[in-house]
Amino acid sequence: xxxxxxxxxxxxxxxxxxxxxxxxxxxxxxxxxxxxxxxxxxxxxxxxxxxxxxxxxxxxxxxxxxxxxxxxxxxxxxxxxxxxxxxxxxxxxxxxxxxxxxxxxxxxxxxxxxxxxxxxxxxxxxxxxxxxxxxxxxxxxxxxxxxxxxxxxxxxxxxxxxxxxxxxxxxxxxxxxxxxxxxxxxxxxxxxxxxxxxxxxxxxxxxxxxxxxxxxxxxxxxxxxxxxxxxxxxxxxxxxxxxxxxxxxxxxxx
Amino acid sequence: xxxxxxxxxxxxxxxxxxxxxxxxxxxxxxxxxxxxxxxxxxxxxxxxxxxxxxxxxxxxxxxxxxxxxxxxxxxxxxxxxxxxxxxxxxxxxxxxxxxxxxxxxxxxxxxxxxxxxxxxxxxxxxxxxxxxxxxxxxxxxxxxxxxxxxxxxxxxxxxxxxxxxxxxxxxxxxxxxxxxxxxxxxxxxxxxxxxxxxxxxxxxxxxxxxxxxxxxxxxxxxxxxxxxxxxxxxxxxxxxxxxxxxxxxxxxxxxxxxxxxxxxxxxxxxxxxxxxxxxxx
Numbered sequence: 001x002x003x004x005x006x007x008x009x010x011x012x013x014x015x016x017x018x019x020x021x022x023x024x025x026x027x028x029x030x031x032x033x034x035x036x037x038x039x040x041x042x043x044x045x046x047x048x049x050x051x052x053x054x055x056x057x058x059x060x061x062x063x064x065x066x067x068x069x070x071x072x073x074x075x076x077x078x079x080x081x082x083x084x085x086x087x088x089x090x091x092x093x094x095x096x097x098x099x100x101x102x103x104x105x106x107x108x109x110x111x112x113x114x115x116x117x118x119x120x121x122x123x124x125x126x127x128x129x130x131x132x133x134x135x136x137x138x139x140x141x142x143x144x145x146x147x148x149x150x151x152x153x154x155x156x157x158x159x160x161x162x163x164x165x166x167x168x169x170x171x172x173x174x175x176x177x178x179x180x181x182x183x184x185x186x187x188x189x190x191x192x193x194x195x196x197x198x199x200x201x202x203x204x205x206x207x208x209x210x211x212x213x214x215x216x217x218x219x220x221x222x223x224x225x226x227x228x229x230x231x232x233x234x235x236x237x238x239x240x241x242x243x244x245x246x247x248x249x250x251x252x253x254x
Numbered sequence: 255x256x257x258x259x260x261x262x263x264x265x266x267x268x269x270x271x272x273x274x275x276x277x278x279x280x281x282x283x284x285x286x287x288x289x290x291x292x293x294x295x296x297x298x299x300x301x302x303x304x305x306x307x308x309x310x311x312x313x314x315x316x317x318x319x320x321x322x323x324x325x326x327x328x329x330x331x332x333x334x335x336x337x338x339x340x341x342x343x344x345x346x347x348x349x350x351x352x353x354x355x356x357x358x359x360x361x362x363x364x365x366x367x368x369x370x371x372x373x374x375x376x377x378x379x380x381x382x383x384x385x386x387x388x389x390x391x392x393x394x395x396x397x398x399x400x401x402x403x404x405x406x407x408x409x410x411x412x413x414x415x416x417x418x419x420x421x422x423x424x425x426x427x428x429x430x431x432x433x434x435x436x437x438x439x440x441x442x443x444x445x446x447x448x449x450x451x452x453x454x455x456x457x458x459x460x461x462x463x464x465x466x467x468x469x470x471x472x473x474x475x476x477x478x479x480x481x482x483x484x485x486x487x488x489x490x491x492x493x494x495x496x497x498x499x500x501x502x503x504x505x506x507x508x509x510x511x512x513x514x515x516x517x518x519x520x521x522x523x524x525x526x527x528x529x530x531x532x533x534x535x
Contacts, residue, residue: 060432080438090433094451094528103447104437135528155437 006191007034007057007159012066013217014052025217026052030066032210032220034159034191041206042195043246049218050195051087054163057193058084071158080104083152083190087164089144091136097123097147098132104155122150125184142173149184159191166201175234178204182231199246203239204232211250222249312498317505320498330490332482334506341476341483342510344400345468348407353464356412357457360419364453365445377416385410385467386474393479403475410471411464418460422453455529458522465518469511484510 014027027049034040044050055061057068059078068075070082091100102119110118123132126146136144145165152160165181166174178201185192185205196202202209209224224246228238272278279285295314302313312320324334332340363370388409389402396402430452431444439447476485484507491499522529 058432058436060436078432078435080436082436084433084436086429086433088429090427090429092430092433092447092451094454094526096528103434107434107437107439107443107447137528151437 004036005033006036006038006071007193008069009033009053009057010066010068012053012056012063012068014049014056014061014063015217027056027063028217028219030218030220032223034193036191037189039185039192039194039205039207041202041209042193042212043197043199043202043209044212044218045197045214045250047216048212048214049216050197050212051163053218054084054161054193054195057159057161058082080108080155081158083155083157083160085145085148085152085160085162085165087167089136089141089148089168091144091147091151093136096133096135097128097139100136100147101150101154104151108155118154118156119150122154125153125187126150127180140173141169142177145169145177146180149181153184153188153190157190159193162192162194164195164197167197174198174201179231181205186230199243199250200234203243203246204234209246211246214250310495310497312501316498317501320496321502321506324502330481330486337482337484337487338506338510340480341472341485341507342514344403344472344475344483345407345465345510345514348404348471349411349465349468351404352408352411353415353461356415357419357460360416360457360460361423361450361453363416364420364423365449377413381413381417385413385471389474389478392475398479403472403480406475407468407471410467414463414467415457415460418456418463419453422456422460423449425456426452454526455522458518458526461518462515465514466511469507469514473507 009030009032012027012030013025015023015025018024030053042050042053052061056063057070057075059075059082092103095103098119101123102115105115105118120132123129126149128143128146128150131139131143136147139147148165149162162181166177169177181194182205194202194205203226206226209226211221211223213219213221224242226239226242228236232239298311299313299315301307302311302316321334324337327333329337359369359373363373385406388406392402392405392409396405426449430448434444434447472483473485473488476483477489480486480489484503487506488500488503491497491501491503
């Protein structure tokens with residue numbers, strides 16, 4: 001794997017003020033590096049600050065201390081160089097699948113014909129061919145998140161940020177979407193930061209897993225390299241060994 | 255591969271045809287709808303025939319007869335269509351004039367806190383006042399002509415139009431703005447790609463409420479003072495003790511209100527094809 005530094009997060013801390021003056025420290029002193037074309041999984045239970053960390057990478061939150069750089073440039077706000085897939089799909093109900101996927105291109109004034117080609121490419125990639133003119137409410141949860149993924153990819157971002165993208169899906173669909181995510185990543189190599197609370201998902205997808213502490217404020221506990229061939233099997237013996245190591249090191253409920 | 259995956263997630267819509275069953279038939283939704291309406295008409299007819307309200311309740315067919323007669327006979331200078339149109343015209347003028355101003359103002363209030371700070375207190379001051387309370391002052395200001403009637407309707411429709419447009423924007427999921435910004439959009443894009451389309455259903459809900467309020471207002475105005483319109487038919491029926499005319503006017507105004515509401519529904523379907531419709535509401 002290439003070892004070019006892609007994203008650098010330096011000593012980032014964040015505290016939220018709740019209900020007037022109650023301070024809630026969410027992240028403390030998080031430092032991490034993400035390399036080009038790496039599939040990095042940030043694993044931690046609910047309420048450990050991992051989504052906030054991703055929002056800081058997205059530029060939707062600003063850190064109180066520390067800084068984040070992407071390709072050497074500091075992140076100061078949201079921008080199309082980072083593609084984000086949200087947990088709650090966050091599709092535009094009033095736009096068709098095609099218009100949802102093409103929105104980023106439209107906002108950047110890409111001519112219509114080119115937009116159509118790029119949009120179609122990513123609609124095909126996520127397997128939604130034939131659903132271009134459907135509205136989100138006509139789709140199942142898994143299909144909605146495919147639209148979310150296609151929308152993020154279509155903007156050709158430098159890095160993909162996925163925030164518990166399959167959290168709302170049933171186990172069956174979730175497993176299938178993991179497979180699809182791995183396939184898409186093989187097909188369109190990008191740097192990916194994938195936030196999840198699901199250890200099997202993390203093991204199945206990640207090149208590297210960053211494990212976070214199970215309480216606030218969120219800190220990095222440790223990290224694991226997963227040097228296993230793809231496509232992976234959930235029942236692979238080395239994977240299961242690593243799973244045991246990680247679960248021994250966490251308070252994750254199994 | 256991905257094609258088959260989609261198939262796994264879609265729902266099978268096929269229905270099995272079942273053999274005819276008497277129980278299924280009498281519990282059929284549409285059958286029960288018809289039973290309910292027919293029973294209502296029969297009870298009405300019975301009550302009228304037995305003179306329970308003495309001669310003040312007409313039988314359903316007498317009402318139909320009366321309305322049919324009015325279609326070819328002039329009543330107070332115009333036939334039935336003329337009276338229907340007189341009221342409908344007032345409603346449409348007032349409703350359109352109010353919504354053209356109120357909807358943009360409501361959207362603007364939600365988007366700009368300074369506009370909101372100026373308009374909101376005035377609005378809160380007038381909001382609790384029932385529109386009918388304006389009838390007398392409207393007649394003092396504008397006389398008994400068209401203008402005073404249209405004015406009442408504007409007063410009655412303005413509030414729900416504005417309130418719903420305002421809330422429609424304020425209730426938009428703020429995370430959706432983040433999506434636009436992440437995709438590279440600016441404030442203008444947030445407004446045009448999220449704010450406005452997301453508030454459409456609320457705006458249309460407001461238009462529906464306004465429309466029903468407009469019919470209430472036109473009726474009140476016509477009962478007070480008018481020479482044509484459906485409210486006038488009702489009033490004249492009351493003054494001359496003709497229950498067929500009163501009931502006929504009531505039926506007509508309900509039908510006209512339903513018709514205009516249907517038009518707004520159709521317009522909404524056209525403009526918001528993405529909206530999931532709720533059945534039987």
